[in-house]
Structures are given as C-alpha cells and as structure tokens.
Amino acid sequence: MRDNKLKYILVLPAIIVVFATAVWPLIESLRLSFTVGRLTKPNFPQGYLGWENYTWAFMEEPAFWNSVEVTVLYTLITVILTTLIALGLAMLLAPGGRLRGGVQTLLILPFAMSPALIGVSFRFMFNPEFGLFDAFFGVVIPPLAEISWLSDPTLAFVVCVMADVWGWIPFLTLVLIGGLASIPQDTIEAAQVDGASSWRVFKDITLPQLVPVLAVVLILKAIFSLKTFDQIYMLTNGGPGTATQTLSHYIYFSGMKYGQIGYSASVAWVMVIPMILLTFLYARYVFQKR
Amino acid sequence: MAQVLLKNITKRWGDFVGVDNQSLAVADKEFLVLLGPSGCGKTTTMRMIAGLEEPTSGEIWIGDHVVNDDLPKDRDVAMVFQNYGLYPHMTIYDNIAYPLKVRGTPKADIKPRVEKAAEQVELTEFLHRKPKALSGGQRQRVALARAIVRTPKVFLMDEPLSNLDAKLRVTMRAELKHLSRQLQITTVYVTHDQIEAMTLADRVAVMEKGVIRQLGTPDEIYNDPSNLFVAGFIGSPAMNLINGSVKDGYFITTGGTRLVKVDGGDRAKVILGVRAEDVDIHESGQGDIDVLVYAYENTGESVMLTLQFGKQRIIAKGDRHLRKDMDDVVGLRVNPDHLYLFDSETEERIRY
Known part of the structure; x- marks a missing residue:
C-alpha cells in the first residue's frame, strides 16, 4: 500500500472519534434547538418550531438575559483579574525575578485541584457557622463577622470570582513565566543601559514582546470563564436566586432540571458563537508562523 | 568625556x-x-x-x-x-x-x-x-x-x-x-x-x-x-614554549638538545619562549641543529613548518616560497635576539 493512502487510514480512527463525540453532538444539538424538545412529554422531540426557542430566549425570558449578564461580567472580571495577578507573579518568579525555587512548585498546587473541589472547599470556607474565612474576618475585622457571604447576591458573586481567580492563577502564571523566559535578556539589558526606568523597560520592551503569549492567555482564560459550570454548581448552585447563574448553569438547568431540551439547546447555540470566535482566535495565535 | x-x-x-x-x-x-x-x-x-x-x-x-x-x-x-x-x-x-x-x-x-x-x-x-x-x-x-x-x-x-x-x-x-x-x-x-x-x-x-x-x-x-x-x-601561531634549563650560557631542552645561546647565568627549570617567525629554517647542516619536518602547511602568505627533534616540537614560519615535505631534514636556528625566558614555577618572565 502506498504511504499517501496509508496515512489517511491511520488518522481515520481519530477522525471517527472526534466526529462521534464532538461534531455529531454539535449538529444534533443544533437540530434539537429548532424542536419543542420536552423530555417530560411523549414523542420526543415533538416536531419543529423554527426559530421560536431563540426568539423566546431573546424576547421573553429575563432569566436568559440575567445569565448572559452574569456570564459577561464574570468572564470580564476573572479574565482581567487572573491575567494581571498572574503577570505580576510571573514577573517575580521568572528567571532573574525576585522570587524563585520552591515557590514555583507550591504555585502549581491550586491548579491540581478540580474546579468542583474548589467550589466545595470555598463553600465550606465561607460557611457562616464554621467557615475559615468567616472566622478569619471575624478576628481581623470584627464587623465582617456577621456577614453571610453566600446569601448576599453581590458577595456570592465576589466569592465565585475569588474561587475562580484563585484556581486559575497558577496555570496562567506558569504560561507567562515561559513567555517571559523566551524574551532575550539582552534586549532588557540594552534598554536599561539606554536609559529606561524599570517601568519603561516593562512597558516598551517586555510587554510588546510578551503580546503573543499574553493573547493566548487572555483567549484561553476567556474560553474557560465563559464555560464555567462545575465550580459554580458546587459553590452557589447559581444562587442566591439567580445572582450567580452563568449561561452554562442556566443551560443545564433548563435542559436537565426542567426537561426543556429544545430550548436549552438553542441557548447553548447562542453560546457556541462567541466560543467559536475565541477558539478561532486562539488557534490563530498558537499556530501562527513566527 | x-x-x-x-x-x-x-x-x-x-x-x-x-x-x-x-x-x-x-x-x-x-x-x-x-x-x-x-x-x-x-x-x-x-x-x-x-x-x-x-x-x-x-x-x-x-x-x-x-x-x-x-x-x-x-x-x-x-x-x-x-x-x-x-x-x-x-x-x-x-x-x-x-x-x-x-x-x-x-x-x-x-x-x-x-x-x-x-x-x-x-x-x-x-x-x-x-x-x-x-x-x-x-x-x-x-x-x-x-x-x-x-x-x-x-x-x-x-x-x-x-x-x-x-x-x-x-x-x-x-x-x-x-x-x-x-x-x-x-x-x-x-x-x-x-x-x-x-x-x-x-x-x-x-x-x-x-x-x-x-x-x-x-x-x-x-x-x-x-x-x-x-x-x-598572544600571537598566531602561539609562541613556542620549550621546557629546559640554562647551562654554560646555552638553553638545553629537557630532551638534552643544546638549542640556543642564552645569557644570564645558569638556571635549573625554565621555559624558553620563541615566536614562530624567530625560528629560522636552513638547509640541512647549515643551521644549529638538524631536525625532522613533522608537518608542512602552506597558508599562501607564508608556510608553517612543525619541526621535531627528540620529543620536542617547534613551529617555524618560513618564506612562502619554501617547499618541504614530511620527514625532510632541515637545519634550525633560533634567533637569539628575540627570546623570552620564563620561570617554570612562577610562570613569570625572567629578565636578563
């Protein structure tokens, strides 16, 4: 057999698996999003509705817009906060930075924890009866002792953001350390001798050369923030009320709890659009020829 | 400024x-x-x-x-x-x-x-x-x-x-x-x-x-x-550095060859330094000692001869028209006006 035929046969199993687990469900969910799709009624998916699921979400459903708002806010804040903190840490931990060695190993620890576990631990830590944070704040700033963090809509959102930022900093820091290490040291030294202050060296020399890595970090974190589900599910379950209900949480609830598969598929497809855009951008930065 | x-x-x-x-x-x-x-x-x-x-x-x-x-x-x-x-x-x-x-x-x-x-x-x-x-x-x-x-x-x-x-x-x-x-x-x-x-x-x-x-x-x-x-x-090829001693006004290599006249009294352990351009090549019998050609290299602008006597090798720079071959015998004379003596222990120059 000629090599150029053999190569297609060799990749065929992988292609079949990707089709079965990613492409087909995607197409099937698109089909379902145009159906009534009630799990609780006979003859699933009960015929086609056209665009009605979509217009319902956009026109008639405040819960949808609430979850969009939560997701956008959540994504913006976590992406910016995580990247900034990770960049600061990376500057300290990079070769030639001020901290190094054992600290780097310690840093990876939060990333080794599953998001669901992070959700559970944060729920315990903010528990008003026996939570670590509550005890801590109670001692340091006594007025905060009385606050029940997870039952206040704004504070619950803050706790969700905190947990997410905490969990993601390590990985992004490591990626940025790698990015910093790849910047030629002599460009930085040249700038120092040329007369640049440390801030200007960072702004004029380090940051512009870090842009490709930074772009990857931002896009990657945006993708992960957008699809956040497990951590929220374990930490607040979208509550109190719907204060921390992200889109993926909303999709899960509409589909799995209320059995509205058709409707939840249509909302999922609303989310697919920014995801595809981000994935496309990501692929462009990662696979671009430099 | x-x-x-x-x-x-x-x-x-x-x-x-x-x-x-x-x-x-x-x-x-x-x-x-x-x-x-x-x-x-x-x-x-x-x-x-x-x-x-x-x-x-x-x-x-x-x-x-x-x-x-x-x-x-x-x-x-x-x-x-x-x-x-x-x-x-x-x-x-x-x-x-x-x-x-x-x-x-x-x-x-x-x-x-x-x-x-x-x-x-x-x-x-x-x-x-x-x-x-x-x-x-x-x-x-x-x-x-x-x-x-x-x-x-x-x-x-x-x-x-x-x-x-x-x-x-x-x-x-x-x-x-x-x-x-x-x-x-x-x-x-x-x-x-x-x-x-x-x-x-x-x-x-x-x-x-x-x-x-x-x-x-x-x-x-x-x-x-x-x-x-x-x-x-400093110098290319590097200066020849030869171990030996000074006895009765002559530099004697560790191999026992009497190489060149050196002033300044007897000394036990010294290193003689001589640059390749200060090693003169003559026809066999016309130099101070006869030596074997170990290698002959023509760089175009000059020729480099690696010469051997006993276990000692020495590099000489010759005229670019000089033609020799491996194992030829040539006469060697070291120019006594451009010699450097170094103490083997301290590696410092001995000025005489």
Missing part, C-alpha cells in the same frame, strides 16, 4: 570568583580592550561598569563619581551587546531613537540625530525595516548606531564582532576603528580575538581567571610579555 576607574573590584558568585580584586584605570578618550579566553572575567568586568552586574566589593568610578549605587540608566554609558540586543518589535529608526526617547530628548532633535547616526554606519535606507529583515552585519551596525546616537561618557562593547563571518569581521573592524577615532569617546571593548585587540586598542588588558595578567600597549603585549600566559595567548 570621562575616565573609568576600577578600584579593587571583586565579583563572586558563592565560591566562584569571577573577578578577583582587580584595579584598572581607563584614561579619558582611551580605547581599552579586555582580552582573554572565555570565562576569564572580562565580560563580567564590563557588565559591572555598565551596572548590569553588582561588584561584591570595590569601587567603580566614571568621571569623578562613584557609580556603584547608580542604576545602568544613570551611568550615561552606551553598550553594544554580543547578540546586539535589538528591540525586535521596533523599526530600525525606533531602535536607534530609543535612547534619545527615554532620556526625554525633544522630538524635533531626535530625527536629525537618528538620521546622522544611521548615516555614519550606512543604514539610511533600512530605517523603516524591522531587525528581522536585516543581515547580521546590518544588525551589528544598528547596535552601533544606537550607541553613537547619544554622546555617552563611555562606550562599552561586548564582543561586538564575534557573531559576524570572518570577512565581514575584518571590514567592520576597520569601520569600528575609524568611528572610534572620529568620536573620541572613552571605550572599553571586550574580546577573545587577539587580532581585534591588537588592531583596535590603545592599551590591552590581558585577563585570565579573573586577574589582569598584563596591561600595556599592543606592542608591549606582543613584544614584551610579562608572563607565560600572555606569551602563550
């Missing part, structure tokens, strides 16, 4: 001593070359002058200030890096303009100065390009232009020609020399290439293992080496 002064400078990393308690004065407008093999501390010495490395102890003076506590940006020096250190995301124009920009030069002044610097190194037509689009020699010139765009107190050059191919290196060397005569700015230049050191320097400091072994004009370094290391390091 400034002199550079190092007073008892030491640089240590843990147990490793990079530079060991060295002092050095570079005069105003002088072109001083730090020469030595890799790891000898020459680059470290320069980086301490630039402020990129902190001395463990000692004082660094630029002009009439101690600069130990000054950041690189406050030392008013310009540096050319071995890998050029160009800013890859900036155009050539912005690269050259950067030292002016960060030092708050008025915008109206920047353009003419960048253009003048670019003209001096013949880069005018490349100003809008990025470093990636330039050849090695052109990048080298950008680094140079970025250094000369200001008038710093001191130029620091860290092996600036070492990444260029051999031919370009010779051209750039001449350009560098011309430029430095024009600019008249104190320069410290680091290299491991003795030809660069000999041709460019007003004075050369030869370094080994963190110590300056000799400081002098290229002439002194070549013709009057003060120790075995400098004698062996």
